[in-house]
Amino acid sequence: MITNYSKNLYKMMEQIKMKPTETKKKSSGLLAPVKNFMKNTEGNDMVNQPAYRVARYTNTIRNKRMEMKNNDGNETA
Amino acid sequence: MMETKQPRLDAPIPGMSLTHELGARPWQQPAQFPTVEDAVEHYTSRMMSDEFSDQLIDIMDMGIPLTTIANTIQLAGVMEGKHTVDVGLLLLPVLIETMMLIGDSAGIKYKTGLDDAPRSDRDSLAKRTVEKLKNEMENKDDDVEDIDITEDTPIEEVEKEEKPTGLMARRS
Numbered sequence: 592m593i594t595n596y597s598k599n600l601y602k603m604m605e606q607i608k609m610k611p612t613e614t615k616k617k618s619s620g621l622l623a624p625v626k627n628f629m630k631n632t633e634g635n636d637m638v639n640q641p642a643y644r645v646a647r648y649t650n651t652i653r654n655k656r657m658e659m660k661n662n663d664g665n666e667t668a
Numbered sequence: 669m670m671e672t673k674q675p676r677l678d679a680p681i682p683g684m685s686l687t688h689e690l691g692a693r694p695w696q697q698p699a700q701f702p703t704v705e706d707a708v709e710h711y712t713s714r715m716m717s718d719e720f721s722d723q724l725i726d727i728m729d730m731g732i733p734l735t736t737i738a739n740t741i742q743l744a745g746v747m748e749g750k751h752t753v754d755v756g757l758l759l760l761p762v763l764i765e766t767m768m769l770i771g772d773s774a775g776i777k778y779k780t781g782l783d784d785a786p787r788s789d790r791d792s793l794a795k796r797t798v799e800k801l802k803n804e805m806e807n808k809d810d811d812v813e814d815i816d817i818t819e820d821t822p823i824e825e826v827e828k829e830e831k832p833t834g835l836m837a838r839r840s
Contacts, residue, residue, distance in 0.1 A: 597735035597760045598782050604761040641704050645758045648708055652765040656772055 607646040610638060694749030704758050707751045711741070711759065715766050724767060725774050733781025734771075738763035 593599060637643055690696060701707040714720055727737060741763055742756035751759070764780070771778040831837070 595735055595781065596757070597739050597764065600757060601735070601761045601764055601782055641755075641758055645704055645708075645762060648704075649761045649765050652762065652769055656765070656769045659769070660772060 601649075604642070604646045604649050607643060609647065609650055695746055697749050699751045699755070700749060701751045701755070704755055707745070707755050707759055708762050710750070711745075711763060712766055715763075715770065721770050721774070724770055725776060728767070728771050728778040729776055731779055733779045734764050734767045735760075735781030737767060 701710055715724070724737070728734070738760050742751075742759050745751050745759075746753050746756050764782075768778075768780065
């Protein structure tokens with residue numbers, strides 16, 4: 592029987608791999624394609640899932656925490 | 669003056685708490701924060717307040733695992749109708765991580781509750797109690813040794829006379 596589901600959820604969120612945010616610059620010319628119809632958008636579905644969004648939040652907070660820890664370590668050392 | 673006992677006629681009937689109109693409870697209403705983003709924002713802003721973080725640090729210092737605290741917080745949120753159960757469960761990692769951040773910034777040691785302790789290493793209640801008693805006994809022995817016995821205090825030996833219990837025994 593699962594009793595500590597907080598732990599399971601935390602471990603699960605840790606395993607979700609973050610996708611790098613696309614920072615592709617769109618061409619602004621008049622003849623530039625408005626939409627790429629051949630682009631595979633199936634992979635983007637994952638990004639909209641609640642679990643993925645939560646994992647992103649968790650990662651952000653964890654990174655901040657690690658950053659703070661490292662800074663403290665450098666200051667004390 | 670003594671209070672006279674009177675029958676309490678307005679007492680709840682057993683099982684009365686289980687019978688209520690549908691929708692009367694907060695968790696039967698639409699959630700206040702329907703999405704994960706709304707709920708995360710609500711909790712993080714609340715947890716970052718000085719009042720909350722001070723209380724949280726006290727609890728963490730007591731050795732209560734963060735997973736337990738996070739679960740309690742989200743369950744209270746569900747009961748208050750702030751969010752649904754599924755949003756609450758999704759919130760758990762964020763709550764744990766935020767509490768870790770608060771604990772680290774306060775510089776205290778805390779239990780995360782995320783460690784996989786092997787079954788054999790876990791101390792059972794009986795084992796812990798025995799160890800506690802052993803420690804107490806050792807401390808008592810030390811205390812006895814510490815007592816200064818320079819004064820000679822005669823110890824009266826009280827000998828109990830065994831009374832005969834037979835049928836033919838003399839009665840005083």
